[in-house]
Amino acid sequence: MLFAFYFYIMNYNYIINSHETREKEQNHYQRGNMALQTHSASHPLNLCHVKTRTLIINRLYIFSHSIAIAFLIYYRASSIRTLIDTKTQPLIPHLLIFIAELTLSFIWILSQSFLWRPVIRTVFPERLPEDEQLPPIDVFICTADPEKEPPLGVMNTVVSAMTLNYPARKLTVYLSDDGGCPVTLEAMSEAWRFAKIWVPFCKKYGVKIICPEAYFAERGVDDEGLVYNDEFAAEKVKVKGEYESFAHKVTKISESERCRSNKDHSSVVEVVSDEIVHTQREMPLLVYVSREKRPYHNHQFKAGSLNALLRVSSLISNSPYILGLDCDMYCNDANSARQAMCFHLAPISSSLAFVQFPQRFYNISKHDIYESELRCTFKTLWSGMDGIKGPCLSGTCYYLKREALYMHHLPLEDINLKELKECFGSSNDFLKSMHQKHGENMDYGKVLSDVLLQEIKLLSSCGYENNTKWGKEVGFRYFSVVEDYFTSFNMHCKKWISVYYMPQKPAFLGSCTTSLNDSLIQGTRWTAGLIEVALSRFSPIIYGPSRMSVLHSFCYAWLACFPFAFLPLWILATIPQLALLNDVTVYPEVKSPFFLIFLYVFVLSNLQHMREIHSTGGSLKVWRYEQRTWMVKGITCHLYGSMYAIMEKLGAKEASFLPTNKVVDDDQVKLYERGIYNFQTSSMFLVPLCSLIILNLLGFLMGVIKIVFERDYIYDISIQTFISFYIISMGYPVLEAMLLRKDKGRITTSVSCYSFVFSIFILFLGSLLIMY
Numbered sequence: 001m002l003f004a005f006y007f008y009i010m011n012y013n014y015i016i017n018s019h020e021t022r023e024k025e026q027n028h029y030q031r032g033n034m035a036l037q038t039h040s041a042s043h044p045l046n047l048c049h050v051k052t053r054t055l056i057i058n059r060l061y062i063f064s065h066s067i068a069i070a071f072l073i074y075y076r077a078s079s080i081r082t083l084i085d086t087k088t089q090p091l092i093p094h095l096l097i098f099i100a101e102l103t104l105s106f107i108w109i110l111s112q113s114f115l116w117r118p119v120i121r122t123v124f125p126e127r128l129p130e131d132e133q134l135p136p137i138d139v140f141i142c143t144a145d146p147e148k149e150p151p152l153g154v155m156n157t158v159v160s161a162m163t164l165n166y167p168a169r170k171l172t173v174y175l176s177d178d179g180g181c182p183v184t185l186e187a188m189s190e191a192w193r194f195a196k197i198w199v200p201f202c203k204k205y206g207v208k209i210i211c212p213e214a215y216f217a218e219r220g221v222d223d224e225g226l227v228y229n230d231e232f233a234a235e236k237v238k239v240k241g242e243y244e245s246f247a248h249k250v251t252k253i254s255e256s257e258r259c260r261s262n263k264d265h266s267s268v269v270e271v272v273s274d275e276i277v278h279t280q281r282e283m284p285l286l287v288y289v290s291r292e293k294r295p296y297h298n299h300q301f302k303a304g305s306l307n308a309l310l311r312v313s314s315l316i317s318n319s320p321y322i323l324g325l326d327c328d329m330y331c332n333d334a335n336s337a338r339q340a341m342c343f344h345l346a347p348i349s350s351s352l353a354f355v356q357f358p359q360r361f362y363n364i365s366k367h368d369i370y371e372s373e374l375r376c377t378f379k380t381l382w383s384g385m386d387g388i389k390g391p392c393l394s395g396t397c398y399y400l401k402r403e404a405l406y407m408h409h410l411p412l413e414d415i416n417l418k419e420l421k422e423c424f425g426s427s428n429d430f431l432k433s434m435h436q437k438h439g440e441n442m443d444y445g446k447v448l449s450d451v452l453l454q455e456i457k458l459l460s461s462c463g464y465e466n467n468t469k470w471g472k473e474v475g476f477r478y479f480s481v482v483e484d485y486f487t488s489f490n491m492h493c494k495k496w497i498s499v500y501y502m503p504q505k506p507a508f509l510g511s512c513t514t515s516l517n518d519s520l521i522q523g524t525r526w527t528a529g530l531i532e533v534a535l536s537r538f539s540p541i542i543y544g545p546s547r548m549s550v551l552h553s554f555c556y557a558w559l560a561c562f563p564f565a566f567l568p569l570w571i572l573a574t575i576p577q578l579a580l581l582n583d584v585t586v587y588p589e590v591k592s593p594f595f596l597i598f599l600y601v602f603v604l605s606n607l608q609h610m611r612e613i614h615s616t617g618g619s620l621k622v623w624r625y626e627q628r629t630w631m632v633k634g635i636t637c638h639l640y641g642s643m644y645a646i647m648e649k650l651g652a653k654e655a656s657f658l659p660t661n662k663v664v665d666d667d668q669v670k671l672y673e674r675g676i677y678n679f680q681t682s683s684m685f686l687v688p689l690c691s692l693i694i695l696n697l698l699g700f701l702m703g704v705i706k707i708v709f710e711r712d713y714i715y716d717i718s719i720q721t722f723i724s725f726y727i728i729s730m731g732y733p734v735l736e737a738m739l740l741r742k743d744k745g746r747i748t749t750s751v752s753c754y755s756f757v758f759s760i761f762i763l764f765l766g767s768l769l770i771m772y
């Protein structure tokens, strides 16, 4: 059952290169540049294809499984009724399993909205207007902790963003340093010096990979298609030397003792570029921003830092579009900005808030045991949402319209000054910037005059947002630590739309988590953030439908609610086994017609899931990893994350954002590469996993013994025995790490002992419980 239902939840379908129907973008939104519109009628900047075949298969699947679920619920309800009348068996286990099945069915229903209308998009950047007419872009890069996010990696992201194929004078790169660390600023001057060599080199030869580290490590396509002559070869060697010396300097300064986050300092804003020539700049402007931080002040994590950047940049470049990047996601393809503009400059653009690109990772192992690739999200879910009103913001790799963050319901002209200040804070210059075009107030000759600096200090101070609507109705939202999800939910509620564009060549590449510990900590944070929304007045299922389409609000609701699957997972990993050990049957016997329903659900949903993986280029192995990860995360981080969210609601805990570790640990990477689990993590995560494996092992042995000694049992307990078998086979690595492994990544004897005690505890307590 457990696994069968998993596929209810996870079943999405996606075929990448299917060019079935070609549907032209429907242009409901008639505002915008007339010339561009006439042009785009015959030569659109982008096309949207509905994947008709997938769509038909998906809808047939939804239909048949809905019927199967209805039968299942009927079976449970009627068997519980009979039990109440006859009292032949204890009621509690049946009730609990019914709760599990209902929860999973509910989550399944929500998830089907992603299957409804999958689309895929194409762009034609060659049809874009001249460089002169392209709108300026501000790049926002966030970093928070120089110890967990090595400065060299951050600088590579900075340099790659400066190398985008876009007019240099229309590009301004901002780095927000939430660590407030002088070392980062120093590293940035080095980055600027190196970029002055790197950017012209890439532009001159059309280098395909614009992140220096990646280019010299020769990841992916190398110099394919370049004019590879002696001059280029010589210059490449020279630039490589420059990179090495740059990398050496940055590594050296980041090894110094000053490389620590500082949580108590005033704001620092500096233009790093030395060569600031009027509009003929050859290089993008580079700006360092570290907002004021005080120990007593709630800084609102990443969302807070993005909002500070939003305000600071409004006085410097004030570009209408923003590229958001995490410090661990570099630009891989120089053309992403132009690709994004194919949507932002197309006629649908007046209500288009952002273009989201997938997060892709350069360090995915071919045994991606922790499911770090987020395959389902970026290959299936987001293209499903794209067919409705657009994907969620994903924290990084997006091109966002600045105006969409100001999100005011009235045209700004209609609001009086007092109201504006209540909303956006007291800075007149900031309010002015909202009406101004890019850089109108800016003289590149003396970008940061003293007066301007004074104002920028104010805008990046701790207190600026007090009694304003920042984070509530303006800017990135503070309500949840998954600021990306919640901000785009609000945008979509305000009738903004978004677009998902998945180019063949990865536009951005990042580093993924390579250990169980990192991935569970990250999962716990995400869960806490999502469940916080699910349990609030913003719960998409209530807040959404009146403000957005029902299907779209179901997508958001699923994202907020899927971690609740921890409850059914825990139930299905304990109750059928306890029942088995106590001679209680909770599933239909083999001869019953309902057995076939369970079988149908299990088999078909497996097939559908496999088909989905296959169509996104994955193998059977991926299916196993995804199953296992779903179970492991459900048992651990979805449970803990939900508990944290509830505790926060009750005021027993404060929200926290522990940045994911980006330091490369060679031993750890080696294990990940070989597909071996690294169980070096907190026993808080390990004990539940091990205990459930032990419990299932007991259940399975008992089932086998019963069947061997009394043949007829096979009819009654086959499903229960099978569930245990399935859990053990999926959880085999845990068993192996407890009993057989000797290396660093094994599960220690003490954890195994605790787990054994805990499983005995579950066994006794559970056995008492299920006898009623």
Ligand SMILES: O=c1ccn([C@@H]2O[C@H](COP(=O)(O)OP(=O)(O)O[C@H]3O[C@H](CO)[C@@H](O)[C@H](O)[C@H]3O)[C@@H](O)[C@H]2O)c(=O)[nH]1
Pocket: 142, 143, 144, 145, 149, 176, 178, 300, 301, 302, 305, 325, 326, 327, 328, 394, 395, 396, 481, 482, 483, 484, 522, 525, 526, 657, 658, 659, 660, 661
């Ligand atoms: O107080 C903070 C904490 C984090 N960050 C930055 O936020 C980014 C994302 O943090 P990371 O630790 O890498 O978290 P992940 O879990 O990997 O990030 C995913 O989930 C986040 C929401 O939880 C999104 O914001 C991210 O874009 C998305 O990639 C990094 O650049 C950090 O430097 C800050 O600027 N300030």
Ligand SMILES: [Mn+2]
Pocket: 326, 328, 660
């Ligand atoms: Mn990250």
